[in-house]
Amino acid sequence: MVRIDGRGDGNSLIRARKLGKTYRRGGEEIHVLQGLDLDVDAGDFVAFMGPSGSGKTTLLNLLGGLDVPSTGSVTVAGDEITHMSASKLTAWRARHVGFVFQMYNLIPVLTAFQNVELPLLLTSLSKAERRRHVETALEVVGLGDRMRHYPRQLSGGQEQRVGIARAIVADPTFLLCDEPTGDLDRKSADEILDLLDRLVRDHGKTALMVTHDPLAAARARIVLHLEKGVLVEAAAAADRDPRG
């Protein structure tokens, strides 16, 4: 269940209240987000759409603890992250957030296995345990046979799947996906969206996705529109035919 009216029941996995972000450019103040409310339950798959500059990425940055709001608060699984120190926020991100980037952002000198292993290096898992987790994550994304490949040896779709494996390997609370199909052809994009859909449906993950692509957005259960920093519309998209 996703609400944008600030009337969530308090059991939401992600809760934003009066969220505002203002940038100062020269003498001018730019209000990117203006008092936004959002409640996302566990297991939701939410797509954020909107024109460039509408504040989609800023919203994801704030929900993912990469940036701090000018006003308002963000609470995830009961943790109010708005006032955490930078160091605590970093540790929190490692535990709770899985990032999927448009440009994949894999480390080119590391193999697929080593890229996926990165978040686990921050845990106390043994080498054998890390190996097991990484192999599982790569199997989930269908790249069990590409572990020793370097990013340059993979297609764009495969690189993104490695990126998704990296995002899920530490079993985070939720996934933040920024234009995950933005750099892919239609076929690869569909495979990635299938994968995200499967992660939500079969593995109970919660995913928040920013996209410009209506077909991609249609794969989410809920589509929210951002315009000039305000969530202006919510549309239930569950059970909608993505290609319809």
Added chain:
Amino acid sequence: MKYLHLVVRNLFRKKTRTALTAGSFAVALFLFGILAAVDGAFKQGVDVAGVDRLVVLNRVSIIQPLPLSYRDRIARIPGVTGVTFANWFGGVYQDERNFFPQFAIDRDKYREMYPEFIVPDDQWQAFLTDKEGAIVGEALMERFNWKVGDRIPVKGTIFPGNWEFNIRGVYKGRRVQDDTTQFWFRWDYLDERKSFTKGLVGWYVIRIANPDDAVRLVKVIDEQFTNSPTETKTDTEKAFAASFVKQMGNIQLLIMSVGSVVFFTLLLVTGNTMAIAVRERTRELAVLKAVGFKDGFVLALVIAETMAVAAVGGAVGLGLAKLFTLRGDPTGGLLPFFYVSPRSIATGLGLALAVGFAAGILPALAASRLRVVDALRRI
């Protein structure tokens, strides 16, 4: 250790750049090793000088001799436990480039005055029985491929004439830094053949019972000969050796100046290289921070990369310097103690790591302060 592969992989990202940066360290540390060897060669005499030995010279100049009669007078001074003497010969073997120090020594006491030099008893006995006998340091023997029994012709310069000596023995040093490039022959042979300064010696070497008593004894000895026709200037052996080094000019300042310029240049070059490397990886570093690596980790990662390059390059440079010095004195006798000491190696490695750290710290700080949202533009 689980992060080691991150450092290693990043170093091999741009192999040519890493190799060139490590090469810069290697060249700088090679130069450091050689300069340290030269510096050490000049100062070695000071370092190995006996703490319980004093040297008595003519007050006017080191090249002015002293009467042999002083030996007994000095020996009678309380606190003095031994006296010997020697004379600089300054001959030429075949060619002037074949320089090596030749000393006409006191056959009775010289050997026991220098326990750091080891001469087999039978060889010393052979030396005592042959007026033209000589004892030669093992490094000098090796340099000219001499063997015991060889007859060595030397052309006198201070003491004119053609002199010939029979090698009767070889001395070794107890320590690696002991000078084994000297050529000793008997002072009585010199005194017999020379046509002037008969009965005069170059300097005295004195052993004292208590090194802490050196300052007092220096004064007592010199007062003994005050107002005599040949006044003395006594000093510790260390000070005597140091005065020799001083005559060569301020070697240390020269070495420090060259070394400083080299290391400062290295710092700038490496710092610039690391800054470029970090800038190229801004996005990757931001991803590391996004997934949960803390600022301190990113800082340590960049520093570790720089220091790894510094350590490898430095080790290669110092290793090459060590190999170079293993060939011995490249000057043909001016630098008998030409070697890279373990201390110089440790200092060199420390310097390399310090430069590596200094070169890496600014790019590392910049990387650690990177704002993820700025670096990624979007998550």
